[in-house]
Amino acid sequence: MPKDVITTRAKDYNQWYLDIVREADLAEVAEVVRGCIVFKATGYAVWEMMQRELDDRIKETGHQNVYFPLLIPKSFIMKEAEHVEGFAPEVAEVTRAGGEELAEPYVIRPTSETIIGYFYSKWIRSYRDLPLLYNQWCNVMRWEMRTRPFLRTSEFLWSEGHTAHATEADAEAETLKILYDVYADFAEQVMAMPVIRGLKTENEKFPGALRSYCIEAMMQDGRALQAGTSHNLGQNFAHAFDITFTDQNNTVQHVWTTSWGVSTRLIGALIMTHSDDEGLVLPPRLAPTQVVVVPIYKNDTEREKVLATVATITAGWKGTLRFKVDNRDNLSPGFKYNEWEMKGVPVRIEVGPKDVEKGSVAIARRDVPGREGKSFVPQEGLTARILALLEEIQQGLFARALRFREEHTADVSSYDELKAQIERGFARAYWAGSTDDEKRIQDETRATIRCIPLDQAGTAGICVYTGKETTQQVIFARAY
RNA sequence: CGGGGCGUGGCUCAGCCUGGUAGAGCGCCACGUUCGGGACGUGGAGGUCGGAGGUUCGAAUCCUCUCGCCCCGACCA
Known part of the structure; x- marks a missing residue:
């Protein structure tokens, strides 16, 4: 008899989302800090998985990580007309520090184009300094009127890339490379979330950009979610911050810059792409725990035998699978099944006394919730079977999401x-x-x-x- | 920021209209019995009723202000 701790999607989609965030222990609304959330251990672990995958791709495409200050002189933000207009309503300012009023207020970065532009103008002299390909992992703050965990929070974590190039064509190629080779590839291959690669209209583009590209995903309520953006900033910021270089012909020119970003919003996208009324569903490539093992026993004799079998089964898993053995002995197996299902662990292995005798285990797949997703398989060859199943789930989730999008x-x-x-x-x-x-x-x-x-x-x-x-x-x- | 709803043990909520000093279920702790799809019994701990001020002999309850959350709009990754 399941407890209905999660509202069904049909009943109230928004409440369903909030229930999942809570029950899967991903985040908690930080009611003492307006619009902010606490990224709890599981939620942060998902972010770390995302970071690792994205960071690899960012580096494979030739970028290096850097870190710029959180505080930006207010005058910097004011330098690019469209940029000011776009961000002014949502910036938080620091006006006092050290017990005194500051001569010039700082803004807490809503994005870092301006402060990075300032430094790029110092660093770039020659065409030989280009392209400059940097990324930073950081937090940003945008004061939002209405917030929702992950999807829109006042403070969020992200990666923001900032590059400078000698020509418009180079900047454009960079913008598209990020869109295709980093963002779309990550979304589809790792998140199992199909995305549409597109260009933003003038109306929707980034404040200060020449052109904005995006990947758009469809959530299970049919609404669109912008999952990543990549901007060709043209020479707008180069003019505002006087970022110039001397080309091969000894002519001074303004650089062409790009910026691009993906944020912890992706966690929200992940939830709304795959999860169901039973709880969170995580694609295997992003699941902090891919396999949970639930031992089943009635008494100490059985306990000993079962745990010995579990130890044998999991012996070779370290380094191959991210797994956890749930040996809490104050909870019934049934409770654990439901709990791990709610938390989105892709594969569950159950080992009981009968399995010890028969040399079998029960294996359950999260993408098919409940008993239907469960079958009994031999212990022999289990690791290979799990690896294959994880891959099958990964592909299956993508296919299911793609079908959903096409049908809608x-x-x-x-x-x-x-x-x-x-x-x-x-x-x-x-x-x-x-x-x-x-x-x-x-x-x-x-x-x-x-x-x-x-x-x-x-x-x-x-x-x-x-x-x-x-x-x-x-x-x-x-x-x- | 507009319109609506709501803040009471960890969670979900009752009590408020009609003021008299706080309850239930779940969870938690202890012990025992359980354990292959959310176990049960017995005992126990836990709340300055979001905060401040006011009215009153007396406020969870009435009044004012304030903070926060949820829903619906406008703005946004």
């Missing part, structure tokens, strides 16, 4: 169809409208153009709003 994406050819489709997912439409048209649609429907997919069919059609002929298709959706 539809081509729409009229405004009425668009309005109907955004109630259930993504609406793909031909688009030739203006920024004003887009804003009007947002006012009327609460949906926005999530992106202009980089994979375009190239066929011609009629714009869903203006009726003009165009070959450009866009994705409309309600977004997080």
Whole structure:
């Protein structure tokens, strides 16, 4: 008889999300610090797994890690017009320190383009200094009106890359390389979360960017979530911070910069992509614990035998599998099954007295919850079987999420169809409208153009709003 | 920041309307029996009722202010 500690998705999707965050022990709302959360051990472990995978990819593509100050002189933020306008409402300022009013306030970084721009202008002299390819792992703060654990918090953790290049083409290539080789690859291969690689409209682009690219994912309520962004900043910040270099012809030029980021929001994306009414579902490649072993026994004799078998079975796992043996003896096996299911551990192994006799174990897969996901297999060859199963789960989760997205994406050819489709997912439409048209649609429907997919069919059609002929298709959706 | 809801043992909540000094379930602790899908019995611990001020002989309850959370909007990774 399951206790309904998790609200079902059908009943209240938002509450379901909050229940998972709580029950899987990922985070806790820090009610004493507005809009902030405590990343609890399990949640932080998932972030560490993400960091490792992303960091590897960032370094493989030629970047190095650095760290810039948390505090940025307020005047820096003011230097790039669009940037100020975009971030001013959400920056927190430090006006006093050391018991005195500061001559110039600092802002707590909402993002680091400006302070990095200042230093880049000092560091870059020649085309030989380019490209400059840096990334930093840090926290940032954006004062938000409404927050939700992971998806939108005042303080969040992220990676922000900042690069400088000699030409627009180099900057553009960098922007796209990050989008494809780092972000989309990570999302799909590691998070098992299918994403649409796209270009942001003028309306949705980063304040101060020439162009913003993004990966957009679909959550299980059909809403879109921007999972990562990569910006070609053009020469905007180079002009604002006077970042120049001397080229081969001894001509002084402004550099072309990029910036890109992914944040702890990805944890929210992960939850809303795979989890079910039983709790969290973690893809094996990100699960801090991939396998949990639950020993079953009635008395000390059985206990001894079972634990001996468990020891034998797990002997070779260290370094191969991330696993945990749940030997708490004050809880029943049934309780443990449910608890680990709720916490999203991909594979559970049960070892009882019967298994000791028969040389078997029970193996349960989290992507198929409850008894249906459980079967009995021989102890022999178990490690290989688990490794194969983890891979199967990883692939299965991606396939399931992709199918879901496809089933909730539809081509729409009229405004009425668009309005109907955004109630259930993504609406793909031909688009030739203006920024004003887009804003009007947002006012009327609460949906926005999530992106202009980089994979375009190239066929011609009629714009869903203006009726003009165009070959450009866009994705409309309600977004997080 | 607007509109609505809510803050009472760790959690979920009752009590508030009609003021009289705090309850339930779950969890927790001890012991015993249990243990292959959320076990049970017995005993026990635990709350200045979000905070401040006010009204009153007396406030969880009434009034004012304040802080925080949740939901719906506007703004956003």
